Amino acid sequence: xxxxxxxxxxxxxxxxxxxxxxxxxxxxxxxxxxxxxxxxxxxxxxxxxxxxxxxxxxxxxxxxxxxxxxxxxxxxxxxxxxxxxxxxxxxxxxxxxxxxxxxxxxxxxxxxxxxxxxxxxxxxxxxxxxxxxxxxxxxxxxxxxxxxxxxxxxxxxxxxxxxxxxxxxxxxxxxxxxxxxxxxxxxxxxxxxxxxxxxxxxxxxxxxxxxxxxxxxxxxxxxxxxxxxxxxxxxxxxxxxxxxxxxxxxxxxxxxxxxxxxxxxxxxxxxxxxxxxxxxxxxxxxxxxxxxxxxxxxxxxxxxxxxxxxxxxxxxxxxxxxxxxxxxxxxxxxxxxxxxxxxxxxxxxxxxxxxxxxxxxxxxxxxxxxxxxxxxxxxxxxxxxxxxxxxxxxxxxxxxxxxxxxxxxxxxxxxxxxxxxxxxxxxxxxxxxxxxxxxxxxxxxxxxxxxxxxxxxxxxxxxxxxxxxxxxxxxxxxxxxxxxxxxxxxxxxxxxxxxxxxxxxxxxxxxxxxxxxxxxxxxxxxxxxxxxxxxxxxxxxxxxxxxxxxxxxxxxxxxxxxxxxxxxxxxxxxxxxxxxxxxxxxxxxxxxxxxxxxxxx
Amino acid sequence: xxxxxxxxxxxxxxxxxxxxxxxxxxxxxxxxxxxxxxxxxxxxxxxxxxxxxxxxxxxxxxxxxxxxxxxxxxxxxxxxxxxxxxxxxxxxxx
Numbered sequence: 001x002x003x004x005x006x007x008x009x010x011x012x013x014x015x016x017x018x019x020x021x022x023x024x025x026x027x028x029x030x031x032x033x034x035x036x037x038x039x040x041x042x043x044x045x046x047x048x049x050x051x052x053x054x055x056x057x058x059x060x061x062x063x064x065x066x067x068x069x070x071x072x073x074x075x076x077x078x079x080x081x082x083x084x085x086x087x088x089x090x091x092x093x094x095x096x097x098x099x100x101x102x103x104x105x106x107x108x109x110x111x112x113x114x115x116x117x118x119x120x121x122x123x124x125x126x127x128x129x130x131x132x133x134x135x136x137x138x139x140x141x142x143x144x145x146x147x148x149x150x151x152x153x154x155x156x157x158x159x160x161x162x163x164x165x166x167x168x169x170x171x172x173x174x175x176x177x178x179x180x181x182x183x184x185x186x187x188x189x190x191x192x193x194x195x196x197x198x199x200x201x202x203x204x205x206x207x208x209x210x211x212x213x214x215x216x217x218x219x220x221x222x223x224x225x226x227x228x229x230x231x232x233x234x235x236x237x238x239x240x241x242x243x244x245x246x247x248x249x250x251x252x253x254x255x256x257x258x259x260x261x262x263x264x265x266x267x268x269x270x271x272x273x274x275x276x277x278x279x280x281x282x283x284x285x286x287x288x289x290x291x292x293x294x295x296x297x298x299x300x301x302x303x304x305x306x307x308x309x310x311x312x313x314x315x316x317x318x319x320x321x322x323x324x325x326x327x328x329x330x331x332x333x334x335x336x337x338x339x340x341x342x343x344x345x346x347x348x349x350x351x352x353x354x355x356x357x358x359x360x361x362x363x364x365x366x367x368x369x370x371x372x373x374x375x376x377x378x379x380x381x382x383x384x385x386x387x388x389x390x391x392x393x394x395x396x397x398x399x400x401x402x403x404x405x406x407x408x409x410x411x412x413x414x415x416x417x418x419x420x421x422x423x424x425x426x427x428x429x430x431x432x433x434x435x436x437x438x439x440x441x442x443x444x445x446x447x448x449x450x451x452x453x454x455x456x457x458x459x460x461x462x463x464x465x466x467x468x469x470x471x472x473x474x475x476x477x478x479x480x481x482x483x484x485x486x487x488x489x490x491x492x493x494x495x496x497x498x499x500x501x502x503x504x505x506x507x508x509x510x511x512x513x514x515x516x517x518x519x520x521x522x523x524x525x526x527x528x529x530x531x532x533x534x535x536x537x538x539x540x541x542x543x544x545x546x547x548x549x550x551x552x553x554x555x556x557x558x559x560x561x562x563x564x565x566x567x568x569x570x571x572x573x574x575x576x577x578x579x580x581x582x583x584x585x586x587x588x589x590x591x592x593x594x595x596x597x598x599x600x601x
Numbered sequence: 602x603x604x605x606x607x608x609x610x611x612x613x614x615x616x617x618x619x620x621x622x623x624x625x626x627x628x629x630x631x632x633x634x635x636x637x638x639x640x641x642x643x644x645x646x647x648x649x650x651x652x653x654x655x656x657x658x659x660x661x662x663x664x665x666x667x668x669x670x671x672x673x674x675x676x677x678x679x680x681x682x683x684x685x686x687x688x689x690x691x692x693x694x695x
Contacts, residue, residue, distance in 0.1 A: 169690045171677045175669035205666055216690075217681045218674065245636015253637055255648060258656070260663045293656045295649055297639045322629060323639045388630070390638065395626035400642055401654055448658055450665035 031190050031274065034144060037091060044090045044538040047140045047185045048420060051272040053335040055422040056498045057539045061546035062597060063501030067515045067525045070595050073547060074113045077591040080104060082563060083534050083555020084590055085418065085494070086140025086185055089148075090540045091162065096148055097592055100555065101129060101136035103152045107165060110542045113594070118165040120150070120158075128154035128176045131451065133201040133573070134557040137183050137534070139267075139418070144188030144213055151182040157195050157211060169216035173197075173209060178450045180204050187270040189279055189309040192219060196266035196281070200329065201573070203287040203454035206264030206301070210312060220312035224264025224283040224300050226250050231300060234313040240365040244318050244389055245299065253297035253322075261448050262294070263287035264301035268331030268418060271349065276364055278306040278315060280336070280349050284329035289412075290443035290456030292401040297322040302330040304351060304359065306366055316366030318389060321355050325399040326380060326441065327412035327457075327573075328355035333420050333495075339428055339478060341369055350477060352421070352432055354414030357384055357391070360477050372480045374415040374434055374473070377465050380408055399457070404442040411439035411461040413557060413575060419495030420536045422504065424518055429483055430475040431504045431518065433492030436464035437578055459574025469578065472496065472506060474521060484521035490582060493558055495536040497548075507533025507550050509558055510585035513593070531589025532559065532582070545596055553590035554582070563588060 037043045038050035041059050049055045062070060078084065082100035089096045094117065095108045102124055107117040129136055132153060142149040148162045155174025160167050173195050174180035179202025187194045192210045200206065206224035211217060222232040231250050238244045254262060264283040271280040283305065286298040302321040307314045321328050335350045349363035356378035360370040371384035371391075380398075381391040397408045409415075419433045440460045448454050463469050470488035475481075490509035497505045503524070504516045509532040515525040532554030539548045555563050561576035562583045569577025632638040646652040679694045 167690065169680070169684065170692050171680065172673040175666075175673060178666045178669045180666070180669070207670075215681060215684060216677070218677060221670075243635045245634075249636045253639065256650065257658065257660070257663055260666065261658070292645065292654045293649065295639060295641065295647065297637055299636060319636070385630075390629055390632075393627065393629045395628060395642070398627070398642065400645060445654065445656070448656070448662055450662050 034188060035274070042090070042541045043092070044088070044540050045143050046089070046188070047086055048269060048271065048333070051274065052337070053269065053271045053333055053420070054337065054425060055420060055536070056424055058500045059539055059541055059546045060500040062499070062503065062548065064503060064517050064524060066597060067501070067503055069597050070515070070525055070527070070548070071598055073594045073596040075591060075593050076106070076108065076113070078104060078106070078553070080590045081588040082553065082590065083135040083137040083559055084551040084553030085137040085535045085556060087536045087538045087551055088549055088592060089141050089143055090538070091143050093542070094162070096141050098138055098141050098150065099590060100138060100553065101153045103138050103150060105141065105148065105150055105165065120160060120165040122150065122152050122156065122158060124152045124154040124156065125176055128181055131176050131179050131199065131202055132181055135555040135560055135563055137556050139183060140185040142186040142188050142193065144193070147213065149186040149188065149193050151184060151186055151195055153181050153183065155180060155182050157186060157193065159193070159213070159216065171211060171216045178204070179452070184267045188213060189272050192309060194270060194279065194309070198265050198267040200263030200265045200284050200287050201453055201455050202451065203261035203263070203448050204265050205260060205262055206266055206283050208266055208281070210309065222307065222312045222314070224266070224303070225254065225259040225262040232307070232312045232314060234308070234315050237314055238316050238366065241316065241318070241367055241389070244316070244366070249297070249299040253299045255295050258294050261287055261454065262298060262301065266331050269333040269420060271334040271336050272309065273336055273347070273363060276347070277308060278363070279309045280334035280363065281305055282330040282332060282334065282351065284331045285324050285327045288446065288454045288456040289327050290401065290445065291323065291325040291399055292443060293445065293456065298324065302328065304330070304334070304349070304361060306363065318361060318366055318368070320353055320357065320359060321391065326355070326408060328353065328414060330354065332416055332418065335421070335423060335430070336363060337423060337425070337428070341478065348477070350430065352416040354410065354416060355380065356410045356415040357381070358475060370477050370480055374432070375436065375464070377409045378415065399441045399443060401443050401445070404440060406440045407438060408441060409438040409464055410435065411437040411578070412459060412573065413437050413461060413491070417493055417557070419493055422496045422498035424498045427518070428476065428478065429518070430477070431496045431498055432473045432475055433494065433496050433506050434471045434473055435491035435493070436466055436469055436471055437461050437491065438464045439574060455573065458570050460570055461574045461578035463578070472504070472516065472521065474518070486516065486521045486523070490579070491558055493556060494534045497537040497539065499539060505537040505548060507535065507537065507552070509533065509554060509582060511552065511554070513537070513550055527595070529593055530591065532586040534559070547594050547596050549592060549594045551592055554586050554588060558582065
């Protein structure tokens with residue numbers, strides 16, 4: 001196995017460990033354990049692989065020369081249908097597999113993958129199903145300090161013993177009677193578990209909460225809208241970029257009490273920099289979708305955050321999409337890289353947003369470094385002015401009452417959605433699974449009733465100008481350009497994984513598991529899985545052999561037509577029309593497929 | 602002749618109007634203060650209260666999420682206290 005650890009990243013991790021040694025022992029152990037486990041290619045210890053979210057494996061047993069021989073090694077059915085998002089975890093020789101609702105968990109000893117070591121089936125309120133906007137998905141488990149952490153659709157956060165599945169503590173984080181659910185994977189940082197929120201389509205005001213990993217005690221909660229004390233702003237908030245706005249805007253950029261049902265839920269992913277001691281995530285769309293019912297910039301929805309994990313205090317926040325008019329929920333992943341920008345090694349956070357812009361900030365200061373269009377067909381904004389941070393809007397593609405807007409790109413499903421992508425630190429290239437969907441949009445007035453849907457727009461979605469629904473793109477932030485692009489029939493919803501074997505793996509909605517040459521984008525291998533994929537691949541080494549694993553089971557927003565048997569093209573918040581062909585290629589499923597090279601190759 | 606000229610003048614007038622309205626249309630660049638750059642679109646109200654787009658939110662409905670958070674926090678605190686006192690986690694707080 002070749003090792004390609006970059007100096008800067010290695011120093012960053014070591015620096016983080018030294019920092020945490022000075023803290024209490026339990027704090028140090030949770031962090032150190034995760035950093036150590038994540039470096040060992042026998043593990044895949046968090047959904048994002050490690051705190052950088054680069055999702056790059058140093059394993060190279062499977063490479064461009066032999067990937068054509070890749071074949072199934074074993075498989076496992078979760079016994080559950082609906083969309084299977086996220087991926088399995090592998091920790092100390094045990095694989096942990098989660099399912100869609102009712103969010104069952106299975107532990108599998110990799111020495112005996114034919115046998116279920118233990119299982120956990122949460123009891124939950126079935127009413128949660130009726131308030132889930134976009135299928136009954138769950139983005140996976142978290143691990144820390146010997147515990148496995150699960151969030152359930154009805155809002156429980158459950159810590160169980162990773163060896164036995166026995167519940168250690170469980171708390172409530174959402175109330176379905178007011179439309180709150182959980183689909184996010186929890187995130188373990190230091191001695192805390194962080195969990196977001198879902199339900200902006202039901203007017204849920206977004207919040208993120210930290211609980212003690214040890215005993216489930218709530219430590220802090222930060223809202224996306226409202227008074228500064230609720231949003232948890234540091235006294236130096238946005239000091240380095242005052243033009244982003246600083247204090248009082250969580251109230252001032254709304255009319256009246258509209259912020260109380262203002263959305264901004266965060267159901268995507270987190271990253272963490274141990275050296276800067278900041279967590280990174282994005283808050284979602286404002287509610288309702290009808291923009292005319294909520295004048296104002298609607299801060300701090302649609303915001304990239306840098307927060308202290310101990311206090312929750314925000315060091316900076318950059319609002320990407322002020323006064324959203326398209327449901328470009330800003331929850332997509334944040335990826336941390338260190339690259340030379342303008343001749344200087346810079347700590348970066350890169351974030352391909354629903355709105356079609358790939359944002360890169362200096363992750364220490366929050367300053368904008370780059371804001372490039374994923375595709376030239378993005379038309380709601382002409383460009384993002386890097387100096388002011390403002391997206392210059394094209395009024396022709398705005399949405400408003402008494403008007404049917406046409407041909408807006410991207411659609412509400414975004415040019416990028418919840419998929420977790422990857423980055424090769426050797427070539428410094430990002431591999432992005434993207435969507436190519438545009439839309440027509442017409443709002444309508446509606447009342448707010450707690451626990452009921454609060455959308456207020458009718459949508460039709462269809463392929464973008466290139467005529468297909470998805471692509472994989474290799475992006476270089478230093479040159480603000482794509483190195484290569486590959487068309488896909490359907491949106492690449494589940495993200496990508498890159499390896500030192502010069503491969504990029506991803507699953508497709510129509511059920512293919514593919515490997516591309518990461519240098520050229522050339523397709524080198526594919527396998528037809530039982531159902532479509534909306535989760536991400538992982539890889540790990542067991543007994544000296546490299547395995548690649550992926551969940552299958554189509555669903556999520558692109559699958560709602562197929563899953564709930566809907567035919568009206570505007571149903572499923574407009575996704576049914578765009579994905580009407582999908583049912584000709586795949587049906588529901590639910591399981592895991594694990595691949596390896598045959599013996600002797 | 603006269604009718605043609607009027608027609609011409611009308612069409613120039615309309616195109617000037619269209620140019621003017623797109624020049625003032627909300628493009629996100631005119632800020633009242635840093636971080637507050639929203640403007641009403643041409644023909645739409647700056648405040649929706651009292652307009653035909655008034656959402657008329659019911660304060661009771663709008664307050665329900667805050668009450669739900671408070672109740673969940675209280676139950677979670679009870680669970681945590683019981684755990685501190687007995688070493689046993691009990692989800693059911695009744």
